[in-house]
Amino acid sequence: MPSPKLSKLEMRVMEALWKQGPSSVREIHDQFPKKGKPAYTTVQTMVYRLEAKGAVRRAKKISNANIFEATVTREAARSRWIDDVLALFGGRSQPVMAHMIETGKLTMEDIKEAEKLLKELARKDK
Amino acid sequence: MPSPKLSKLEMRVMEALWKQGPSSVREIHDQFPKKGKPAYTTVQTMVYRLEAKGAVRRAKKISNANIFEATVTREAARSRWIDDVLALFGGRSQPVMAHMIETGKLTMEDIKEAEKLLKELARKDK
DNA sequence: TTAAGACTACGACAGATGTAGTAGAGCGAT
DNA sequence: ATCGCTCTACTACATCTGTCGTAGTCTTAA
Structure with a gap:
């Protein structure tokens, strides 16, 4: 029942499905950037494995x-994925925040937005 | 030169080293919680692999x-690790933030601290 | 109707990971 | 000296991941 563990490449295939909605292997394959695009059958294998893991289903x-x-x-x-990484870091989110800030991935806007979201969550929880 | 990719178990071994400083395989092994503690030789294998990856060295x-x-x-x-995950998420840190907030891993204190750190960074960069 | 393409369903395989056993060398207490 | 315990250095192996190739079936346009 819990979301199965997906590998990196599997995640990339899922990303294509989330973006485009139900697709054929061909359509998923086409979404990979020319640079470093895996072979068609490689994508096909990923789709099959995702199906085995129950992350994907044959719609029609x-x-x-x-x-x-x-x-x-x-x-x-x-x-x-995030839970796994956080667990690896002793459950502390601070290291993650610090890294994102130091690499410029986290801007003041992001922080403001996070603050708003947190406030909203707090209100709703009450 | 770039920090090598370490597996989860390898990270746990490193964690022991970072915490205790230079240690023997035995000391590292002893740091794993009784529940689910890997075999002594499993830890030893990890240390050897970490050595091969250049993440660890024989000090004495x-x-x-x-x-x-x-x-x-x-x-x-x-x-x-964070960079890898972020790359998987299209480089956006927002999903990570949102998840940490929703699972209660990110508190207002964390956000305030992040804000302070970001301000400091901005000042220094100038 | 038929030949080119597209798809599917499998099979393979190398490298990474987690897990651990074994043989034998070295140290230390008797 | 020597017996037991500890460590090392290997070897092994099952999975998981990433990567494809191939054989054979279907569709479809000429």
């Missing part, structure tokens, strides 16, 4: 091609 | 036991 068939759709949300999949 | 020998010490900092190793 168009002519002889299967159309796959995501069965786990982007949030659930990403959460799984 | 006490009687017949090797004492290993970390050659990469905790920050560098963690950064590597």
Whole structure:
């Protein structure tokens, strides 16, 4: 039941599905940037594995091609990754924040937005 | 030169080294919680692999036991992980922030601290 | 109707990871 | 000197990941 652990490449395939919605292997493959694009069958293998993990399902068939759709949300999949990393860091989020700030990935806007979100959450929890 | 990619278990071994400073395999092994503690030789294998990756070095020998010490900092190793995850999320830190807030891992204090750190960084960069 | 393409379903394989056993050398207490 | 315990240095192996190749089936345009 918990979101299965997806590998990096599997995540990239899921990303394509989340972006475009139900797609064929071909459509997913086409979404990879020319540079470093994996072989068609490599993507196909990923889709099969995702299906085995229950992260994807065959939605329908168009002519002889299967159309796959995501069965786990982007949030659930990403959460799984973040939780794993956080656990690795002793559950502390501070190191993550600090790194994002030092590498310029986190701007003041981001912080302001986070603050707003936190306030909202606090209000709703009450 | 860039901090090598360390696996989860390798990170846990490094964590022991960062905490205790130069240690023998035995001392590292002893730091794992009884629950789910890997075999002594499993830890030993990790240390050897870390040595091969250049993340650890034999500092000295006490009687017949090797004492290993970390050659990469905790920050560098963690950064590597965060960068990887961020890349997987399209380089956006927002999803990470949102998740940490929603799971209660990020408090208002953390945000305030982040804000302060960011301001400091901005001042110094100038 | 038929030949070119597109797809599917598998099979393979190398490298990374987690996990651990074994043989034998070295140290220390008797 | 020597017996037991500790460590080291290997070896092994099952999974997971990333990467494809191939054989054979379907579709479809000429």
